[in-house]
Amino acid sequence: MSRSIAFRSLFIGGLLAASAASVTAFAATPQSLFNDNCSACHQTTGKGVKGAFPALAGDPFVQGDPAPVMATVLAGRAGMPAFKDDLSDADLSAILTYVRTSWGNKGQPVTAADVAAARAKLKAGKKPASLQAH
Numbered sequence: 001m002s003r004s005i006a007f008r009s010l011f012i013g014g015l016l017a018a019s020a021a022s023v024t025a026f027a028a029t030p031q032s033l034f035n036d037n038c039s040a041c042h043q044t045t046g047k048g049v050k051g052a053f054p055a056l057a058g059d060p061f062v063q064g065d066p067a068p069v070m071a072t073v074l075a076g077r078a079g080m081p082a083f084k085d086d087l088s089d090a091d092l093s094a095i096l097t098y099v100r101t102s103w104g105n106k107g108q109p110v111t112a113a114d115v116a117a118a119r120a121k122l123k124a125g126k127k128p129a130s131l132q133a134h
């Protein structure tokens, strides 16, 4: 009997510890930023959804030259939204570094300064006249 009470208080203690841990998890991490902004389509596994959302895990494009990767995420492409107005340089660099170095990916990290430069380049970039009005 007393054993089961001891067990129960251990169990409750464990629950309290677990909820304390989930409170600290509110601080954004590269993984949580990816999960919040990207995983709805690309999945938390980075494997995407065949025929709809490309896999980022094992994708040579994602691990290669960072410039086109940054441009894709800043400006969006086809069925993917642009993130330039939603994510800071620091958050984007955290997400892109996470994507380039997770799930077995072996890309180089991306810094906030890299993203700032890519953002400036995108702004300065010439757009076709038909898009300039927007």
Ligand code: HEC
Binding pocket: 034, 037, 038, 039, 040, 041, 042, 052, 053, 054, 056, 059, 061, 062, 069, 072, 073, 077, 078, 079, 080, 081, 083, 095, 096, 099
């Ligand atoms: C609403 C769904 C959606 C969300 C959210 C989304 N993506 Fe995408 N993403 C796509 C689609 C669709 C494509 C393929 C676009 C195409 O056909 O050219 C894509 C393509 C990409 C590519 C290029 C892959 C390649 O090999 O060409 C990268 C890199 C990428 N996404 C990263 C991200 C990151 C990082 C985030 C979060 C900041 C994100 N995506 C959020 C739908 C999404």
